[in-house]
Amino acid sequence: MTLPEKTTIPPTQHTKPEVFIIESLRIGDEEKDYFEGKVLYKILRMCGKNPVYYYCRTKAELELLLLMYRESGYRYLHLSCHGGPASLETTLDSIQYAEFAEMLDGLLKNRRLFVSACEAGNELFSTVVSARNKGMYSIAAPRTPIRFDHAVALWSAFYVRIFSLGETAMRRKGINNELKKLCGLFEVELHLSYYNAKYDKWNHQVINA
Numbered sequence: 001m002t003l004p005e006k007t008t009i010p011p012t013q014h015t016k017p018e019v020f021i022i023e024s025l026r027i028g029d030e031e032k033d034y035f036e037g038k039v040l041y042k043i044l045r046m047c048g049k050n051p052v053y054y055y056c057r058t059k060a061e062l063e064l065l066l067l068m069y070r071e072s073g074y075r076y077l078h079l080s081c082h083g084g085p086a087s088l089e090t091t092l093d094s095i096q097y098a099e100f101a102e103m104l105d106g107l108l109k110n111r112r113l114f115v116s117a118c119e120a121g122n123e124l125f126s127t128v129v130s131a132r133n134k135g136m137y138s139i140a141a142p143r144t145p146i147r148f149d150h151a152v153a154l155w156s157a158f159y160v161r162i163f164s165l166g167e168t169a170m171r172r173k174g175i176n177n178e179l180k181k182l183c184g185l186f187e188v189e190l191h192l193s194y195y196n197a198k199y200d201k202w203n204h205q206v207i208n209a
Helices: 027-031 036-046 059-072 097-103 123-131 148-164 172-186
Strands: 016-023 052-055 074-080 087-089 094-096 112-116 138-142 190-196 201-207
Touching (some): 016 036, 036 148, 059 097, 087 097, 094 097, 123 138, 123 190, 138 172
Parallel strands (some): 016 052, 074 112
16 A cells, blocks of 8 residues: 655654544434544543544445545554454445454554444454554454444443543553443453563454453
């Protein structure tokens, strides 16, 4: 992926501890007003944070928004969409994991990815994304199907809690601890992958109650 020439891209080490939210749903979900990402945006604002929220319907729009994410300098990317064991879905397009990883190529160094998409929490997804993003920190996503109401409550509670603990809480141990509590509350399994600098490899774990 080549970044546009006329953009101001901050150095990868300069990041802001803020959440950049991208959402894409089925048309039926739109009609029901099931905008998880929009709710999350409002809650983060109430917490004194400065989140960014964008909605897209196509793969081309998503690719543009991913570039905008990198330009923002935000540290955390939150993607809310439908998914499965091998692909993520926008309103109008299906994107295979490898293709999504290519869209993210080089954009996640010193950053963390949170994906609210059913079954996207698996080793395949984490492996292809991390392979394209040397230096990124972690990836978290549901390992199993998750209801809309549970997803919005889980992620909202996670961000409120983690940010209330201070900036240093948003690390592998803190993420694991807070997500584990929420998995028990909502009876869902999550998958957390993170870079282990000591052994220069990625570790994968299932988080549940």
